[in-house]
Amino acid sequence: MNQSYENAPVDEQSAHEVEEAGLRLALVDTSDAEAFDKWLRADQRGFHSGAPSKEVLAEGRATLADRRTTAVYDDLLPSREPVGTVNSWVAPLTVPGGDRVGAWAISSVTVAPTHRRRGIARALLGGELRTAHALGVPLAILTVSESVIYGRWGFGPATFVSDWSVDTKRVRWAGGPTTGRLSFTEPDEYRETGRAVLDAVMAARPGEIGLSPYLSDRLIGPVAGTENPERYRLVRYDSPSGEPEGFVSFAVKGSDDFVRHTVEVNHLTAATDEALTALWRFLLELDLVAEVRAGVLGVDEPLPALVSDIRGAAVTGIRDHLWVRILDVPAALTARGYERDGELVLDVVDDLGLAGGRFRLSVTDGVATVSETADAPDVTLPVASLGSVYLGHDFARALGVAGRIEGDVTALDRLFRTAVPPRLSTWF
Template identity: 35%
Template sequence: MSSRGHDLPVRPVTTSEIPDWIRALNTGFLRTPTVDEAELADRTGYIDPSRTLAAFDDDRCVATFRSFPQELTAVGGTPVPADAITNVSVTATHRRRGLLTRMMDQDLAAAKERGDVVATLIAAEYRIYGRYGFGPATTATQWAIDVQRTGLDPRWSGPEDGGRIDLVDAADVRKLGPELHDRLRRGLPGAIDRDDRWWRVATGAVRPGRVPWHEPFYAVYRAPGGEVAGLAPYTCDDTWTDAKQPGDTATVRGLIATTPAAERALWQHVCSLDWVTRVKSGWRSPDDLLPHFLPDPRAATITSQADWLWVRVLDVVRAMEARSYEGEGTLVFEVTDAAGLAGGRYRLDASAHGASCAPTTESAELALDVRELASLWLGDASASRFAALGLVREERAGAARVADALLRTSRRPWCPDIF
């Protein structure tokens, strides 16, 4: 194996190189490096070689990188084209040689040229992607619910609002789920689109991974008028105490709902299952309504909370004009971008009726790096907090408060998916 680094070729893979690319990906993620036929057939079916990068050393793949087209919902519900980045790895023998930087630079330049507004990723490690202009833009939280402490009526048999809950099969989910999710994501900043393969994998029709498949139960909430307004897949273990008392845990796997009534009913359904004494929520929004659906919110304990979706702004003007604003005002801000993709000075004029953003020569009121702009763009982060941390600089006193009044949202953004 060569000891070269910065001169190794980085380029899109050919179809014949996909098996070696998968082996390198599995190696980088510390999975068994062998490539079985099922994994090869599945990945070959959806990988776009032109957007699948690799670094090679003596014809052996030693770094991997893939992107694909995505729609990300901006504040207010407008979908923007995004460059979704995934499958990033560098083999341990070839770290610290600039391979990731070269792959990232190549991909982001292509995304900018295509006209993508932002790039997105889910970061396995926190400290890697800030140097490429990405900032954490959403947070995800998991709860564990002690069912016996909730205060919910153990005799509950169904929604009181005239709706109903039905258990359906995977084939029904593949029919009902896409339209339900599309309605959800149109009103949820930070949400992304799901293609047909996503639903096939989520319901076991396609089984690409090496983890054994366990068929979930699928609970569907129908509003009084019959419209599907919520879906809760969940699995249950089989646990009994030494005193022959049931103690099952139900694990919810991606509950989605378009109304609070649907959400409340689905959580109550799961919490009312016979034998279930504990419910694990799966990843949820950090300001999810879940704890406060319970008479005793302390019955829901946060077990994990961390950054989730990371965003990298590629087109400041289109990003700022795509989103909506609850307040009204003007802000002149200076963006620093070491990669030269989105830097400059911009004037934002925003109101509830729309916004305009354009390059300007006016004096900047707020100065920030493109990674902090990404965190602020979806409405979750605070410019005032960033100023206190030294991450943004006020060129005019009070500019951070103006930014918060314009950019922050009443509900926190959330991305329900991992990719």
């Protein structure tokens, strides 16, 4: 990368497209409080959140200022509030093999309902991808409000999450002895430690991203704008030798029956199996509680094995979560590790003309080399399908059945899939 993402100018093609629609594309100076507040307001409105309080705006200015922040303006509007928003930054994404790759993270994609379906999102997304590509960033990532939006820009769902409801009056702990020390703490007291624990957890698991202090703080406890912040509790886990290895933040909700409270887990993180089991046991054995709800967990969460009655821990949903858009096939494929060796010619089709081509992927001792080739392909796939298999999730066979990977799907699956599925345990 020869230019930093914060200073990258607006994409010329996008600026032109927006101008054709009678609008204006511009980077927002996030040190200009008035301009940034207008952008933050538009962003909140776009997701149907209430009008932000002074505290929420102040928090936004303090925590989101380092993102590359773009707006679309309708200069005829007296409010001067943007009608389109997006922000982006380069986030460290853990890939199979354990390395971290700089990924173009995109967030806050909104278009005012008064200006929808005029191509504003298309201009914004195209601009993000072309800018990231020009800067040499090998892939872009996002989490999505609706799963039908981003496929058209070459994103594919690459990690999945599970949501759970545990009937704690029905199950007993079956996860064996637990060790270490649990204690209640406060977000302000625990913040630095919590951020470090999160960083260790995120670095160790493919699919997770390195979190900014703000993204970490949302997991540690309530932030400005969180409803009923006084209900939140934070419990830390320290190993027998005193190492901080995990925490759970949660809220307890009452019911008419005092022995049937519900626990809603905000975030549970654990760097070790000992931390994981101790924290789950703590939650499942809480007195006066009948249900524990937790979401955005991996698809391999070991809960069924931790309870005496497997049906007492029910999956209430499995969803796509992190979406990946490959921007540079050789750079992306050589950045990750592989669990099996092999060779494959991939014909990657990219309608946006950024990453397509035919490539020979050769993996020896888990390390890839990639070269362009004119040889006949073993598999042909749109760039979105390559994004879907990139982090190792078991998705190639389904995409093959659906016709979105053609050719030797088994060979592709064998090379790309990992024993442990990738996971992203937060939103961004």
